[in-house]
Amino acid sequence: MKAKKVTAIILAGAICAAAFTGCGINTGATAASMKNQTVTMGMANFTCRYQQANVEDYYKSMMGAKSSSELWSKDLYGNGTTMEDTMKDSVMEQLHEMYTLQAHMKDYDVSVTKDEKAAIKRAAQQFISDNSSEALKEMTADEDTVEELLTLYTIRSKMQKAIEAEADTNVTDEEANERGYTMMTISTTSHQDDSGNTVEYTDDEKKQLKETANKIEDAVKNGKTLEDAAKDEDQQTTTGAYASDDSTLDTSVKKALDDLKEGETSDVIETDSALYIVRLDSETDKDATEKNRQNIIDKRKSDHYNEVLEGWQKKDGWKVNKKNVAKISFKNSLTQQDPNASTETQTSTETQNVESTQ
Structure with a gap:
């Protein structure tokens, strides 16, 4: 039974709810906070489990892990940090990034349009409809949570484009050569x-x-x-x-x-x-030069984006409640499925348009 990503997370058939742990999470508890913003455990758990579902099969194949538990308990670098902890740290950083960008939308005259909000709402409703109640409970997913995550993805895309547009894209022939x-x-x-x-x-x-x-x-x-x-x-x-x-x-x-x-x-x-x-x-190798020119431009955009983001984050008071986040568990797989079922992600055009803004 497989949980697919937000574009079309579908569990093929019912899953034994007794095997799940998501119901043990207090969704209203604080996972992290910053100035004028609280990240709930419901959002943190859903985002973490969503990421787990996206990459688990790939990582299992790449590392030869036979089970979800074996995969996420691996300490790849021998520093006492498991893959699960690394993934959760990464997700919390992503949430920090997205909520920071949301807080500064007015700085770049960025907004989510009515059409985008409508598409996001339909995608969230479809997600809830496509998943079993057991899977939704495991991921602490409800319509509002899914809608919020898709909104954050949309904002991040728009803000990143707006910020990167400020970067100097004039690369001389000599610089690119x-x-x-x-x-x-x-x-x-x-x-x-x-x-x-x-x-x-x-x-x-x-x-x-x-x-x-x-x-x-x-x-x-x-x-x-x-x-x-x-x-x-x-x-x-x-x-x-x-x-x-x-x-x-x-x-x-x-x-x-x-x-x-x-x-x-x-x-x-x-x-x-x-x-x-x-x-x-x-x-002058023309092809290599043009590729290098684009690489220089991409780096300038990325550097400028990171500089702006880090500037905002320096004094925003971001703090992760590590004790609460530690309760998020990848023990139960969201990708195990009927071996005869297709593993290809089925993505609707409408939802794909929403996720293309990530």
């Missing part, structure tokens, strides 16, 4: 033997690798392409692009590329872990 290159790399640290074991190179083997790199260098100087020269020595080449502020390339490799003109190939570049030969293919 990415130069295209071809690279031959020979690792000098280790390799896999015939049994698949990782083995460190000996000093003699490292000398042989250097001789191989030198042969490729000489072949290029004598007119062969880097690709053909590398292939002759059973080595491979890769292509890529980099910007002036690139931090992924080895420093020595980037310096060599910076010193090359279009079409030129470097000598062997030796680092602590590898031998390289690089060729500058183009002063």
